[in-house]
Amino acid sequence: MNYAEFCKEIEMEKAAAFRNAVESNKGSIKIKKEKKLSENLSRIFDATIELANEKGFQAMSMRDLSSKASLSLGALYSYFSSKDELLEMIQGYSLAMVSVILTDSIKKETDSSKKLERAIRTHVYITEYMQPWFYFSYMEAKNMDRPAQKRAIEGELFTEKIFSDIIESAVSGKKPGDHDPVMTASLIKAMLQDWYLKRWKYRKRKIGPDQFADFLISFIRSSIM
């Protein structure tokens, strides 16, 4: 698998996750026509991501959003009931993406060393594909209300658990004594997050997702094996 191949397979899952995000927020959405809803809401999402990643969600005004999304201020409130709710819809969307994609992806390998490699690669690719979304979720987590913050933490721990489980079985027996899969998984997560948090750096150095994944895999391999 490389990034180009990954992209071809992802579109459907993205669309499914979007429909799911809409579904779980039906309560506060006043728009009834399916097509109009999905067209406009995804434009609203995109505009929000763009503005928030530029100056922060808090600093983005609803007027900024209304002009970037080409909808009036009043119309926006037919798609969500408050600015905070918008934040949480977007968070739910990207949280669902990473967990579904990652879980599906590792099922395709049986050997645990291959599983680890695939999990890392998939994580790099999905966060590359939706970089602004993940950047947004990471940076705005502390501005969310308590339940949404809890979901963010659970999301982090969920993906970390995927990694620590794989490492547990990959390393067992092979390395003497003191290995700690949970700590190792933490560090792996940190390096994976760097990929979507510091895009300016990797872009400047002309490092693409395939290259980053390759390097990361070999770095981790030589450390835990």
Add this chain to the structure above:
Amino acid sequence: MNYAEFCKEIEMEKAAAFRNAVESNKGSIKIKKEKKLSENLSRIFDATIELANEKGFQAMSMRDLSSKASLSLGALYSYFSSKDELLEMIQGYSLAMVSVILTDSIKKETDSSKKLERAIRTHVYITEYMQPWFYFSYMEAKNMDRPAQKRAIEGELFTEKIFSDIIESAVSGKKPGDHDPVMTASLIKAMLQDWYLKRWKYRKRKIGPDQFADFLISFIRSSIM
């Protein structure tokens, strides 16, 4: 060196960095009495860090700040000329801290493998000691104006360069072919930042700075050696 020893040595440098931060902003500070200035300004800094790390700098109002710092709204503006300037004073302070401490610290070792270990350990310790400050600088960087953002980027690249230089000379000859000190330094930086960005996680797992530094050092050692 362990964390407890580190703490004893740091106080003086912290005070010097604070005086320096005051000095570089004399222009917009109206308070003339040295003692009052440093007492109140450091209370203002602390209150800002605390509020901003809780709900974001943008969301923190000057009224929040005035009540937490025990100064009236009007009085605050004798210590800085705008909310944005306050942000930048704090950023300058923590940027100066890490670069001075790190540069001094590695001078104490000659062997490049020891140098690497010491740089990592020192980075963990300084960011532990001033965790809320580093968290603040990281999270609020995108809300700063252009020049301040540039300083933040230069700060990141500066510490990364320290690491890549050490790795360059530590690894040269010892590892065949494909090592890439710059990429390795990037990953190390990412793991080091995790320490102050995800405190909730390490606290929950009862991992302290010494333990984290030990683990990180052994993880990196086995990867690059």
Add this chain to the structure above:
DNA sequence: GTCTATACATAGATAGAC
């Protein structure tokens, strides 16, 4: 130096016409 009072701008959200 610090306070209170207030100017002035802009925020999020709603009402009601179309």
Add this chain to the structure above:
DNA sequence: GTCTATCTATGTATAGAC
């Protein structure tokens, strides 16, 4: 479903008394 107009709250920053 979308618009414009507007309500009300809150924001940063300043003026001037003490």
